[in-house]
Amino acid sequence: MSLATLLVLADGRLPAGGHAHSGGLETAVSSGRVRDLAGLSGFLHGRLATSGRVAAAFAAAACARTAEWPVWDAGLDARTPSPALRRASRAQGRALLRAGRAMWPVAAVGREPHHPVALGAVAAAAGLDPAAAAVAAAHGTVTGPASAAVRLLGLDPYAVHALLARLAPECDRIAADAASRTAAPVDDLPAAGAPLLDIGAEQHATWEVRLFAS
Amino acid sequence: MHAEQPGHDHEHGPDEVPHTHPDPGVDPHAPLTTGPRALRIGIGGPVGSGKTALVAALCRTLGAELRLAVVTNDIYTTEDADFLLRNGVLPADRIRAVETGCCPHTAIRDDISANLDAVEDLEASLGPLDLVLVESGGDNLTATFSKGLIDRQIFVVDVAGGDKVPRKGGPGVTTADLLVINKTDLAPLVGADLTVMDRDATARRGALPTVFLSLVEDPAAAPVADWVRALVTARVAAAGASG
Numbered sequence: 430m431s432l433a434t435l436l437v438l439a440d441g442r443l444p445a446g447g448h449a450h451s452g453g454l455e456t457a458v459s460s461g462r463v464r465d466l467a468g469l470s471g472f473l474h475g476r477l478a479t480s481g482r483v484a485a486a487f488a489a490a491a492c493a494r495t496a497e498w499p500v501w502d503a504g505l506d507a508r509t510p511s512p513a514l515r516r517a518s519r520a521q522g523r524a525l526l527r528a529g530r531a532m533w534p535v536a537a538v539g540r541e542p543h544h545p546v547a548l549g550a551v552a553a554a555a556g557l558d559p560a561a562a563a564v565a566a567a568h569g570t571v572t573g574p575a576s577a578a579v580r581l582l583g584l585d586p587y588a589v590h591a592l593l594a595r596l597a598p599e600c601d602r603i604a605a606d607a608a609s610r611t612a613a614p615v616d617d618l619p620a621a622g623a624p625l626l627d628i629g630a631e632q633h634a635t636w637e638v639r640l641f642a643s
Numbered sequence: 644m645h646a647e648q649p650g651h652d653h654e655h656g657p658d659e660v661p662h663t664h665p666d667p668g669v670d671p672h673a674p675l676t677t678g679p680r681a682l683r684i685g686i687g688g689p690v691g692s693g694k695t696a697l698v699a700a701l702c703r704t705l706g707a708e709l710r711l712a713v714v715t716n717d718i719y720t721t722e723d724a725d726f727l728l729r730n731g732v733l734p735a736d737r738i739r740a741v742e743t744g745c746c747p748h749t750a751i752r753d754d755i756s757a758n759l760d761a762v763e764d765l766e767a768s769l770g771p772l773d774l775v776l777v778e779s780g781g782d783n784l785t786a787t788f789s790k791g792l793i794d795r796q797i798f799v800v801d802v803a804g805g806d807k808v809p810r811k812g813g814p815g816v817t818t819a820d821l822l823v824i825n826k827t828d829l830a831p832l833v834g835a836d837l838t839v840m841d842r843d844a845t846a847r848r849g850a851l852p853t854v855f856l857s858l859v860e861d862p863a864a865a866p867v868a869d870w871v872r873a874l875v876t877a878r879v880a881a882a883g884a885s886g
Contacts, residue, residue: 489653640742641745
């Protein structure tokens with residue numbers, strides 16, 4: 430497996446639409462739940478342990494068994510009660526497929542799959558293994574909101590990256606766990622929920638003035 | 644060195660900075676595509692220069708003769724799309740708003756996926772179109788569109804932003820396919836010298852066209868509408884010749 434290929438896929442500059450999404454951080458900032466670096470740290474730990482864990486498991490599964498993508502896609506729908514978050518995930522899945530198809534021959538996984546399904550399919554097409562797909566998924570669930578925090582709160586970018594560096598071992602653990610479950614049926618995959626992210630996403634979708642798409 | 648460049652028949656003052664365009668007067672673009680999709684024109688420029696008002700004027704002028712749709716890129720939610728809807732220049736199903744996550748230039752240049760999705764969704768829902776206008780969020784003098792998103796781009800500056808803006812240059816002023824110097828009716832009020840702006844724009848842009856516009860005096864935006872119309876006509880003719 431090519432580590433450089435994984436870096437291409439996980440690069441924040443990949444034109445896959447992520448820059449317009451805050452991963453729920455905009456609502457958390459607006460409601461006062463995240464105001465500073467400590468608040469961001471708590472937010473990212475929580476997001477990694479819930480959305481990140483689910484995304485990693487499904488990216489790994491979709492990488493290992495891409496042809497079964499409708500099962501993974503339905504499994505993510507079942508784990509995403511917020512319609513706004515479903516839309517955000519599918520919009521980012523579509524954007525990632527566009528970028529992925531320009532680089533590798535990606536298998537057909539529908540026009541607008543959930544983001545982890547697209548990530549698994551693109552990773553498989555790139556010759557990456559399920560653990561790599563999972564680590565890209567886990568890493569992406571924290572780097573997106575971290576970048577949004579730099580823009581929304583004006584946090585010190587060095588301090589934010591120090592936070593991301595401290596989260597990296599946890600991303601690796603979650604990815605290893607995800608890669609160990611690729612033979613499991615969909616109902617046995619993680620289903621950790623974050624109700625405040627779901628509620629916040631629904632509120633965010635109704636705002637008249639917002640900076641991020643989600 | 645200025646005198647050695649082709650197309651330079653004007654004098655420069657001692658306080659003027661040298662040209663920055665690598666090839667003044669040379670069109671850096673590939674020929675217009677002739678495929679089944681619509682001609683895509685990007686409209687960019689600083690905040691408040693009149694991009695949305697120009698889009699509204701173009702919709703009113705061209706909406707009856709061309710199959711037209713608009714994608715807006717707002718820094719905040721759907722303000723510009725709402726302006727177009729309130730002004731009734733296009734039906735709601737012909738306008739899409741893209742949200743840009745605090746980075747309007749990223750959405751039109753570095754990561755164009757949301758804009759491409761919006762253009763494709765418009766073509767999928769409306770059928771074949773002649774023209775899609777993609778309006779950027781208000782940004783700065785360095786913001787330009789990716790050629791992966793649009794075929795041609797218009798950069799809009801206004802005289803109230805200062806008559807030194809064309810001289811300052813930047814990719815928008817120097818490389819846009821059409822530079823629009825807007826709000827000329829305000830020139831006497833803000834002490835802007837249009838001849839200076841014209842001379843500096845020519846120095847920056849070589850043979851690339853520049854037009855002066857006042858939507859107060861010309862609500863149809865005639866010179867810009869003519870430029871757009873000629874592009875659509877040329878593209879249709881090329882498609883007919885190749886097909």
